[in-house]
Amino acid sequence: MAAALAQSADPSDRVRGVTAWHRDLTAARAAGVPLTRLPLPARGLVLAWEHRSGPRLSRADLVHAPTPLLPPPSRAPLVVTIHDTVPWTHPETLTPRGVRWHIEMAERAVEQAAAIAVPSQVVARELLGVLPGLEPARVHVLGAGVSAAFRAEPDPAAVAAAVTAFGLDERPYVLSLATLEPRKGLDVALAALALTAAGGPVLAIVGQPGWGGLDLVGAAARLGLPAERVKLLGRVSDPELHLLLRGARALLMPSRAEGFGLPVAEAMAAGTPVISSDAPALVEVAGQAALVVAREDAGALAAAIERVLTEPGLAESLSAAGRAQAASYTWPKVAERAWALYRSLVRGAN
CATH class of the missing domain: 3.40.50.2000 (Glycogen Phosphorylase B;)
Incomplete structure (x- = not known):
C-alpha cells in the first residue's frame, strides 16, 4: 500500500514511512517511500506507545497507523487500520493477552482517530457492533490488493x-x-x-x-x-x-x-x-x-x-x-480510496 500511495501521490504530496529502530531496514522499505527510524527498538516502541508516551509524529499533516499500535496524540488527523474483529468474535483463537491488547488499542483508536480503516464490509459492520462510540461515518473500507x-x-x-x-x-x-x-x-x-x-x-x-x-x-x-x-x-x-x-x-x-x-x-x-x-x-x-x-x-x-x-x-x-x-483487488485502487480519505480529513482539520 505504501508503494502504491507514493506512486499515485500528487506533486504536492509526500509519503514517509516510520519504523522502530532496526539495524537493517530492508524489510521495511517500499519503493518511493523514505523511512524515518525512531530511536526505540520494536519492543520499547510498543511499550511506550501503549502508555501514550515515546516518540510523537508531530511533523506530519496526517498519520496512518496500519495496525492498532497507534502513536501518542498529535495535531495531525489519525487513521487507524483495524484488520478484523477476532478478539471479540473468536477470542479463544488468540492468547488472552492478545485479546486484551487488541480490544484496548481499538477502544483507544475510537477515542483518538479521525477515521478507522478496515479491509472489508464485514469488518465495518462487526466493528460498529462491538465498539461503542464508533460512528458509521468514521469507518472506511479501503480493502486490500494483490501484487x-x-x-x-x-x-x-x-x-x-x-x-x-x-x-x-x-x-x-x-x-x-x-x-x-x-x-x-x-x-x-x-x-x-x-x-x-x-x-x-x-x-x-x-x-x-x-x-x-x-x-x-x-x-x-x-x-x-x-x-x-x-x-x-x-x-x-x-x-x-x-x-x-x-x-x-x-x-x-x-x-x-x-x-x-x-x-x-x-x-x-x-x-x-x-x-x-x-x-x-x-x-x-x-x-x-x-x-x-x-x-x-x-x-x-x-x-x-x-x-x-x-x-x-x-x-x-x-x-x-x-x-x-x-481483478478488483489491486493496491492502486486501495491507494486511490486512501488518498480520498486523507484529503477529506486534512481539509476538515484546516
Missing part, C-alpha cells in the same frame, strides 16, 4: 522446478497459506484430508509458526495420514508462492475467522481454484468464485477437495471466475 506478480503467466518450467524443489512432484497437491495458529482451521484441513481416498492429494502448508503450539505433524499421524501426505513448507518468498499456487490443484482456506483473506485473492489472481470456509469476510472476498463449505465441517471440505480434483470443468470455471473476481 501484480500473481497475475502474470509464469514459465511452466519454472512452476515445475518449484514444485520439484519443494518435494511436491509425486502426486497432486492442495495448498494452504496461513500462520500456524488455531484460528486458521488447519486442524479441519487435516481432518478433511484424512477423509479423502488413500491415494488422495498432498496438503502443502505454507506459513510460519504462530501461537498455540500447533503440532500438525502429530495431528496428521493421529488421523492416520502418512507423513508424505502433509508437507510443512514454512515461510516462502512471494515468487515461490506464486509458482506453488500455479502448481496447486486448489487453495484451501478453512479459517474460523478472517478480516479479509488475502490468500483467497492471491490464489484467484493466479487462477488457482479456491475452497474456503463460510467465514463472512472470505465469502465477501471470493464472491461467487469459490467453493464455500461450513466452518468446522471436515466432511464437506473433503467432498469439495474431491470435486475439484475429479471435475475438470468445475476447476476451470472456478479458475476463470476467480481471475475475474480478483
